[in-house]
Amino acid sequence: MSAWRRLHVKVRRAHGLFTSRRVTEQYTWMYGPSTLGQNLSTGKPLRNDFFKELEAQLAAMRKKAADALPGSSWSPFDINPNLPPERADIVIIGGGVMGWSIAYWLKQKERVREGVKVIVVERDLTYSQASTVLSAGGIRQQFSLPENIHLSLASADFMRNINEHLGVLNEDPVDLQFNQSGYLFLASEEVAHIMEENYSTQRQVGAKVTLLSPTQLKEKFPWINTDGVALASYGLENEGWFDPWSLLNAFRRKAMSMGVIQCCGEVTDFKYTVSMMTSPGGDPVVYKRINSVKVQMPKGLEYQMVECAIVVNAAGAFSGKLAEMLGISSNPKDTIAGTPVPVEPRKRYIYVVHCPDGPGLDTPFLIDYSGMYFRREGLGGNYITGASPKEADEPDTSNLEVDHQFFEDSVWPRLAYRVPAFEKLKVTSAWAGFYDYNTFDQNGIIGDHPVINNMYFATGFSGHGLQQSPAAGRAVAELILDGNFKTLDMRGLGFRRIMAQEPILERNIL
Amino acid sequence: MAASCKSLYRCCQQSVCHLVARKLSSSRSVSPPPLHRRILLFLTQRFYDLEMLLSWRGQLRRKGIMRKNAYYDFTQRLYGSDIAAAFYILSLKGGFRFVGQSDWFRADQRGKFNWDFLNHKDTPLEEVDMSYTVINYRGLDNLEGQQSLRTLALRGCPEVDDWFLARLHVFEDSLEELDISHCPRITTGGLAALRNLKGLRRLDLSSLPGISSPGLVVILLEEMLPQCQIIATGYDYSIKQHGGEEEVQR
Numbered sequence: 234m235s236a237w238r239r240l241h242v243k244v245r246r247a248h249g250l251f252t253s254r255r256v257t258e259q260y261t262w263m264y265g266p267s268t269l270g271q272n273l274s275t276g277k278p279l280r281n282d283f284f285k286e287l288e289a290q291l292a293a294m295r296k297k298a299a300d301a302l303p304g305s306s307w308s309p310f311d312i313n314p315n316l317p318p319e320r321a322d323i324v325i326i327g328g329g330v331m332g333w334s335i336a337y338w339l340k341q342k343e344r345v346r347e348g349v350k351v352i353v354v355e356r357d358l359t360y361s362q363a364s365t366v367l368s369a370g371g372i373r374q375q376f377s378l379p380e381n382i383h384l385s386l387a388s389a390d391f392m393r394n395i396n397e398h399l400g401v402l403n404e405d406p407v408d409l410q411f412n413q414s415g416y417l418f419l420a421s422e423e424v425a426h427i428m429e430e431n432y433s434t435q436r437q438v439g440a441k442v443t444l445l446s447p448t449q450l451k452e453k454f455p456w457i458n459t460d461g462v463a464l465a466s467y468g469l470e471n472e473g474w475f476d477p478w479s480l481l482n483a484f485r486r487k488a489m490s491m492g493v494i495q496c497c498g499e500v501t502d503f504k505y506t507v508s509m510m511t512s513p514g515g516d517p518v519v520y521k522r523i524n525s526v527k528v529q530m531p532k533g534l535e536y537q538m539v540e541c542a543i544v545v546n547a548a549g550a551f552s553g554k555l556a557e558m559l560g561i562s563s564n565p566k567d568t569i570a571g572t573p574v575p576v577e578p579r580k581r582y583i584y585v586v587h588c589p590d591g592p593g594l595d596t597p598f599l600i601d602y603s604g605m606y607f608r609r610e611g612l613g614g615n616y617i618t619g620a621s622p623k624e625a626d627e628p629d630t631s632n633l634e635v636d637h638q639f640f641e642d643s644v645w646p647r648l649a650y651r652v653p654a655f656e657k658l659k660v661t662s663a664w665a666g667f668y669d670y671n672t673f674d675q676n677g678i679i680g681d682h683p684v685i686n687n688m689y690f691a692t693g694f695s696g697h698g699l700q701q702s703p704a705a706g707r708a709v710a711e712l713i714l715d716g717n718f719k720t721l722d723m724r725g726l727g728f729r730r731i732m733a734q735e736p737i738l739e740r741n742i743l
Numbered sequence: 744m745a746a747s748c749k750s751l752y753r754c755c756q757q758s759v760c761h762l763v764a765r766k767l768s769s770s771r772s773v774s775p776p777p778l779h780r781r782i783l784l785f786l787t788q789r790f791y792d793l794e795m796l797l798s799w800r801g802q803l804r805r806k807g808i809m810r811k812n813a814y815y816d817f818t819q820r821l822y823g824s825d826i827a828a829a830f831y832i833l834s835l836k837g838g839f840r841f842v843g844q845s846d847w848f849r850a851d852q853r854g855k856f857n858w859d860f861l862n863h864k865d866t867p868l869e870e871v872d873m874s875y876t877v878i879n880y881r882g883l884d885n886l887e888g889q890q891s892l893r894t895l896a897l898r899g900c901p902e903v904d905d906w907f908l909a910r911l912h913v914f915e916d917s918l919e920e921l922d923i924s925h926c927p928r929i930t931t932g933g934l935a936a937l938r939n940l941k942g943l944r945r946l947d948l949s950s951l952p953g954i955s956s957p958g959l960v961v962i963l964l965e966e967m968l969p970q971c972q973i974i975a976t977g978y979d980y981s982i983k984q985h986g987g988e989e990e991v992q993r
């Protein structure tokens with residue numbers, strides 16, 4: 234059948250050739266002799282135009298007919314070139330710093346070029362709501378949990394050698410604008426013993442931290458009011474702050490140069506298969522396996538189902554919502570519908586203040602026991618500050634509007650108490666961002682979900698995800714490609730603790 | 744292998760055509776990069792093999808620096824940390840002076856040095872000059888035990904960066920003089936780390952290309968280290984310092 238059609242087309246094509254030759258013959262015959270004495274009549278060129286047009290149209294028709302033949306790649310619909318590919322090995326949902334870090338490490342670990350096909354799906358390429366770019370950009374080792382200290386130390390090591398990791402040939406080197414300024418935690422009488430415990434954990438793990446008495450504190454930082462401070466701990470090395478955009482962009486640039494595909498769209502649904510099994514205890518357990526991810530294009534109704542083997546949930550504050558699409562609850566107490574993903578957005582404000590008489594170049598990232606924090610921003614007497622609200626006063630998370638009253642009521646009084654120079658200041662701007670808040674125990678969740686077979690998580694970092702992203706990304710990539718953790722043992726941060734309802738609490742949360 | 748040779752051959756052919764075409768079209772453009780650079784750039788854009796080669800070269804260079812800055816564990820165990828530090832310094836073509844001695848030990852241009860320093864077992868170092876060497880963050884491991892180090896010169900060290908400065912807190916009790924002039928990778932973010940060196944008396948930060956508003960930075964440093972004399976030459980203060988002072992006064 235198709236052979237016959239091809240024959241037919243061939244005949245038509247030959248015919249076409251013939252006609253076109255005839256036209257040209259005509260053309261030379263009409264114009265040939267009279268090129269010198271210009272044609273006076275207008276009728277002939279018109280007729281020629283007609284033939285020319287006809288010829289072009291015929292050619293177009295012939296082309297279309299040839300295209301429509303079976304075996305060619307033509308299709309009657311326009312295809313949006315921005316659509317993601319139909320198939321991929323690994324789909325990473327969320328193009329924040331976590332997502333791109335995982336993408337980079339996956340490519341870094343692949344054995345042969347193009348060994349794994351990785352795509353990163355991000356719904357908003359301007360990152361207007363992503364926590365990454367709205368964060369304070371700090372990195373510290375002053376945690377109470379060894380896992381967090383390890384992650385952070387490994388990330389500091391990564392940033393120290395960032396150009397070996399993320400440098401791209403023939404492009405500018407990465408500049409994180411890192412400020413080597415250290416964190417200063419202040420403890421009151423009640424919590425001083427916790428600080429001492431944390432200090433010994435941190436030293437054991439290898440962080441360079443020292444304890445200061447109030448007198449030493451006053452000596453080192455004369456601008457601090459030490460009333461109420463019983464003990465302070467101060468980071469000497471590997472702590473400070475940097476530009477989150479630079480880190481995000483560096484990860485993205487490198488990952489894309491290694492072949493990761495970025496696509497703009499929102500994941501709105503999954504297609505999955507369900508299988509029932511019985512647990513050793515005899516209870517029925519529902520297992521799910523994702524077959525494809527539905528990526529909705531930003532404008533219009535267009536979407537693409539992306540078939541994939543593994544999905545990574547790095548959607549930050551919205552990763553709980555993403556898991557809900559699979560019927561997984563986000564309520565930490567709820568264990569009926571499988572292990573929950575207890576991550577929800579929590580709004581946090583950052584205020585930029587100007588204070589010409591404020592502390593100078595040696596200003597650390599100061600964290601008061603009252604929950605207030607501040608740090609220097611640039612050299613011109615600007616600072617950024619904020620505080621965590623009480624659990625009962627959590628602001629509404631439907632938008633990113635800033636509550637200026639919160640500054641007046643909860644931030645400024647504490648700030649001015651701790652550093653009297655801040656009694657006179659001017660708020661120059663402010664913004665809000667979402668913490669990817671883990672309501673279960675305020676720590677990152679790294680690992681595969683026990684009930685959804687092929688979804689991996691890197692989320693719930695609750696205010697320290699930016700600094701841990703390099704090491705956490707590596708951990709996830711190891712889990713996916715090697716089957717277990719190789720460099721840092723992150724089993725403690727997996728889902729097991731949520732299943733067993735055993736929170737691992739971090740005591741240094743902002 | 745054969746395939747890659749063939750591709751190399753093909754790319755050479757193509758690149759010649761390309762270069763000729765480029766020459767014709769852009770003969771008047773503003774100072775193009777040198778020819779070999781352009782060839783390499785073109786080839787790397789087209790061929791993974793070349794890109795690999797170039798990144799290997801970079802990796803090799805870094806490995807070399809890392810090897811030179813490795814921790815002298817063996818020497819340390821055999822001779823103690825002072826001799827290990829001394830050996831490390833001389834291997835990198837630096838120089839030093841022991842506590843209580845007046846002469847310096849130095850390596851010459853070709854890296855040759857006098858082994859007499861081995862006779863001074865368990866004598867700490869007082870002055871170290873690592874100017875124009877490839878000392879980096881890791882190399883500091885070898886010097887960490889030097890608790891009587893008073894002077895450290897790091898003039899023109901290409902590998903000294905902000906992370907290196909942050910690590911100098913290991914000498915916080917003893918260090919009095921520090922020379923970090925002409926180090927290309929130091930930025931303002933790293934200078935904040937010098938706050939831990941409260942004993943510093945003299946700091947030379949001349950001609951640091953990574954510092955954007957030197958006038959302001961020097962004022963802030965003087966404020967942070969009040970007992971320290973700060974030397975900062977080689978900057979163009981004419982406009983910048985004006986702006987800086989204004990900012991401070993505001």
Ligand SMILES: Cc1cc2nc3c(=O)[nH]c(=O)nc-3n(C[C@H](O)[C@H](O)[C@H](O)COP(=O)(O)OP(=O)(O)OC[C@H]3O[C@@H](n4cnc5c(N)ncnc54)[C@H](O)[C@@H]3O)c2cc1C
Nearest residue numbers: 327329330331364365368369371500549666697698699700
């Ligand atoms: C005010 C504030 C201060 C902070 N300070 C610090 C700090 O000092 N140090 C620190 O380490 N951390 C800090 N953090 C925390 C840190 O910013 C986050 O933990 C980290 O950025 C999380 O990165 P992420 O990539 O997981 O999330 P995000 O950056 O939020 O990225 C998630 C991305 O996923 C996309 N997405 C979501 N759902 C979908 C979907 N269905 N389909 C497609 N795309 C989707 C979103 O558009 C978003 O871009 C702070 C956070 C805030 C809000």
